[in-house]
Amino acid sequence: MSAVPQTPAELPVKSPECFFINGKWEKPSSNGKLDVISPVTEQVVMQFAEASPADVDKAVAAARAAFDTGPWPRMSAQERGQALLKVAELLKARLPDLASTWTTQVGAPISLTTYLSGQPPELFEYYGTLIQSYPLIDERRTDHGELVRVVKEPVGVCAAITPWNAPLVLLCYKVSAALAAGCTIVAKPAPETPADAYILAECIEAAGLPPGVFNVIPAGRETGDYLIRHPGVDKISFTGSTAAGKHIAAAAAERLARTSFELGGKSAAIILEDADVSKVLPSLVPFSMPITGQVCFSLTRVLVPQSRKQELTDAYVGAISGMKVGDPMDPATQMGPLAMQRQLTRVQGYIAKGKDEGAKLALGGGRPKGFDRGWFVEPTVFMDVQQSMTIAREEIFGPVVSFISYKDEDDAVQKANDTIYGLHGAVYTQDPEHGYQIARRVRSGSVTVNGLIVDPKMPFGGFKQSGTGREGGIEGLEPYFELKTIYFA
Numbered sequence: 001m002s003a004v005p006q007t008p009a010e011l012p013v014k015s016p017e018c019f020f021i022n023g024k025w026e027k028p029s030s031n032g033k034l035d036v037i038s039p040v041t042e043q044v045v046m047q048f049a050e051a052s053p054a055d056v057d058k059a060v061a062a063a064r065a066a067f068d069t070g071p072w073p074r075m076s077a078q079e080r081g082q083a084l085l086k087v088a089e090l091l092k093a094r095l096p097d098l099a100s101t102w103t104t105q106v107g108a109p110i111s112l113t114t115y116l117s118g119q120p121p122e123l124f125e126y127y128g129t130l131i132q133s134y135p136l137i138d139e140r141r142t143d144h145g146e147l148v149r150v151v152k153e154p155v156g157v158c159a160a161i162t163p164w165n166a167p168l169v170l171l172c173y174k175v176s177a178a179l180a181a182g183c184t185i186v187a188k189p190a191p192e193t194p195a196d197a198y199i200l201a202e203c204i205e206a207a208g209l210p211p212g213v214f215n216v217i218p219a220g221r222e223t224g225d226y227l228i229r230h231p232g233v234d235k236i237s238f239t240g241s242t243a244a245g246k247h248i249a250a251a252a253a254e255r256l257a258r259t260s261f262e263l264g265g266k267s268a269a270i271i272l273e274d275a276d277v278s279k280v281l282p283s284l285v286p287f288s289m290p291i292t293g294q295v296c297f298s299l300t301r302v303l304v305p306q307s308r309k310q311e312l313t314d315a316y317v318g319a320i321s322g323m324k325v326g327d328p329m330d331p332a333t334q335m336g337p338l339a340m341q342r343q344l345t346r347v348q349g350y351i352a353k354g355k356d357e358g359a360k361l362a363l364g365g366g367r368p369k370g371f372d373r374g375w376f377v378e379p380t381v382f383m384d385v386q387q388s389m390t391i392a393r394e395e396i397f398g399p400v401v402s403f404i405s406y407k408d409e410d411d412a413v414q415k416a417n418d419t420i421y422g423l424h425g426a427v428y429t430q431d432p433e434h435g436y437q438i439a440r441r442v443r444s445g446s447v448t449v450n451g452l453i454v455d456p457k458m459p460f461g462g463f464k465q466s467g468t469g470r471e472g473g474i475e476g477l478e479p480y481f482e483l484k485t486i487y488f489a
């Protein structure tokens with residue numbers, strides 16, 4: 001395997017030197033540039049314009065005008081739904097672009113990005129269809145017989161702020177639901193991965209959505225901070241780290257702006273005493289380190305019964321060491337590099353901490369042989385991890401898995417819940433009903449019995465410091481409405 005594989009030199013984006021504001025490709029107000037860097041070659045792939053506060057003002061003004069006086073919120077739900085279905089069709093026509101853009105920017109294997117790039121059009125299809133028959137007006141009567149209509153109205157201008165790991169999927173959860181509800185949007189993609197939002201803007205433009213309904217201004221956290229404090233923004237929908245989420249929650253509280261947060265995780269896979277290891281590995285292996293461990297719901301803590309600790313660790317380590325690490329554009333690759341240099345530094349820091357604090361390295365810990373270029377790190381497994389260790393407590397966001405043993409089921413549940421996070425989890429057992437009972441005791445937004453499923457048509461989100469609100473499903477539409485009660489006296 002070549003140490004410096006080839007990635008495409010270009011991203012399939014038409015106007016990276018501009019922003020998409022008010023239905024047009026607008027020149028930036030300043031000279032700031034964002035470099036998209038290949039995690040494989042460490043070279044700049046493409047430069048994008050970087051938004052400044054003046055660009056935020058323009059984008060918010062456009063979204064504000066589109067909401068306050070434009071046709072979008074006043075169209076029928078059927079018309080909006082039909083427009084979203086058109087966006088879905090246009091996204092489908094660009095599936096290969098969506099997959100290659102994701103892989104080029106993030107280093108996620110092309111086999112995975114090809115599979116998952118179906119989700120953005122699926123989300124537009126789902127919410128575009130749902131809104132057409134969604135109950136927006138509920139007629140009731142007071143005890144005195146007066147007619148009351150409880151109506152759902154769009155919440156307003158939404159700032160959609162997204163991270164770099166699954167840039168388009170995470171943006172489309174927000175945009176498809178918010179647009180369906182009748183909101184208008186200012187999207188601020190992560191500075192490292194702006195390209196996907198441009199492809200979405202191209203599709204929205206081609207679908208003929210009114211100007212100002214969707215705007216894109218990539219930037220870093222300082223400009224992002226200006227956006228979330230902007231008085232013209234009614235709602236902030238944020239996906240990213242818990243640290244940034246807390247900061248944004250505090251800023252939003254000053255004007256009681258509406259918020260939804262999808263934040264970090266430290267999900268546990270509980271392997272029960274009766275689990276059949278051959279049925280555990282097919283989902284635990286890929287979902288403990290998807291996208292080189294850079295997925296919020298990764299099963300990064302594996303809780304094993306004391307009696308089966310060695311057997312289960314050996315089986316898992318055997319399977320993980322067979323994973324093909326390399327060029328993410330190679331369809332056979334199962335793990336690419338980390339997405340960026342700071343990620344490599346961060347993950348190496350956690351591996352060193354794990355060793356220092358006494359966890360036993362069962363696999364990996366270094367750079368894979370032959371990869372002295374690119375932000376590659378070996379899939380890494382620690383065993384004998386204690387709950388008090390940093391690697392058991394903090395979100396690493398890399399391919400580092402901790403095996404933790406438990407005495408009995410109460411101890412397993414206690415350890416699974418002994419975290420500030422509560423995003424996802426898994427329970428493995430031969431008895432699905434018993435697995436369900438254990439799942440009910442796990443304090444997280446979702447749990448899979450015998451595998452890992454995240455379906456965009458079902459609610460997804462966090463307990464505790466993993467977030468507030470839900471994305472996906474009917475529950476993912478509701479946060480984009482305000483309720484209004486109209487009485488007929």
Ligand code: NAD
Pocket residue numbers: 161162163164165166170188189190191219220221222223224225226228239240241242244245247248261262263264265295296395397423462466467
């Ligand atoms: P991050 O919090 O550093 O950044 C996320 C986004 O927020 C970026 O666009 C960034 O520019 C912006 N941002 C950061 N601070 C801001 C501020 N003060 N004001 C406005 N914008 C600001 O996170 P990251 O490193 O890009 O992403 C990794 C994190 O995202 C992990 O913690 C991961 O678990 C989490 N994540 C959660 C989910 C979920 O659905 N729960 C999904 C994917 C990723």
